[in-house]
Amino acid sequence: MTTPEHSPLGKSTVYADRYDPGLLFPIPRSIKREEIGVGEPLPFYGVDIWNAYELSWLDARGKPVVALAEFRVPATSPNIIESKSFKLYLNGFAQERIADASALIDTLSRDLSAAAGATIDVRLSDTSAQGHAIVDLDGHVIDTLDIDVDDYGPPKADYLHATTSDVVEETLxxxxxxxxxxVTGQPDWGSVQIRYRGPRIDPAGLLRYLVSFRNHNEFHEQCVERIFVDVTARCAPQQLSVYARYTRRGGLDINPFRSSVAATPGNPRGARQ
Structure with missing residues (x-):
């Protein structure tokens, strides 16, 4: 069974430098979705945007090439790909001769799509800083609210509530x-953007709720879906999107986006990414 306990997570690993698509380890989304009450049809649209900062291969003459990669995994895919297996797979290209970038993109797309069970969009870019500016997430930052906090998990949806019935449109x-x-208990650090239209969400309650994830064990994609489901249930927004930008680990960052309306998010690199 493809559960995290059977993955490379938390185990001593030989870091191969040759191509091996068998390293990719898929994990079904359905297990966690059943726990948080997400069924079919999905109550959201979405995508998981992965950025890879440690991708290298050899050109046809044996000279190393480096690039940054962006992968877009649709939320409708049956599986997520466990991140350490993703890292090991990408490292496997280090000593492989690849004819050109297009050939590498075709290989990446084929292998990752097979693991996820849906078509994954792959984009490569050069390492020039000009094309990868650091920006802040758009919206009002609620972190300076003067509140007491003493609850660090598990997540408490009871903190969430709307303060008025007046319809507002804002981004927090x-x-x-x-x-x-x-599996390993290693911390995952991130920023989250909540854009909605509907009754005004109490920002202090929202902040307490987000802090209550602090000791919670769950993959990035699952946390974002939990936030989407809880905000929807407790605050009844007419429209809602939740976008988390996590810091990288092992040269990869994961950035899940879930929305009540079909939308294509940008890929804004934050200062901690």
Whole structure:
């Protein structure tokens, strides 16, 4: 069974430098979605945007090439790909001769799509800083609210509530999101943007709720879906999107986006990424 306990997480690993698609380890989304009450049809649209900062291969003459890669995994895919297996797979290209970037993109797309069970969009870019500016998430940052906090998990949806019935449209941001890998317990640090239209969400309650993920063990994608489901249930927004930007680990960052309306998010690199 493809559960995290059977993955490379938390185990001593030989870092191969030759191509091996068998390293990719898929994990079904359905297990966690059943736990948080997400069924079919999905109550959201979405994508998981992965950025890879440690991708290298050899050109046809044996000279190393480096690039940055962006992978877009649709939320409708049956599986997520466990991040350490993703890293090991990418490292496997280090000593492989690849004819050109297009050939590498075709290989990456084929292998990753097979693991996820859906088509994954792959884009390569050069390492020039000009094309990778650091920007802040758009929205009002709620982290400076003067509140007492003494609850760090598990997540408490009871903190969430709407303060008025008046319909507003706003975007709230917090950089205080932290959760933990469900296998190794390693912390995952992130920022989260919540854009909505509907009754005004109490920002203090939202901040307490987000902080209550601090000792919670769950993958990035699952945390974002939990936030989407809880905000929807407790605050009844007419429209909602949740976008988390996590810091990188092992040369990869994961940035899940879930929305009640079909939308294509940008890929804004934050200062901690």
């Amino acid at each position: 941001v917090s950089n205080l999101l932290r959760s933990n890998c469900p």
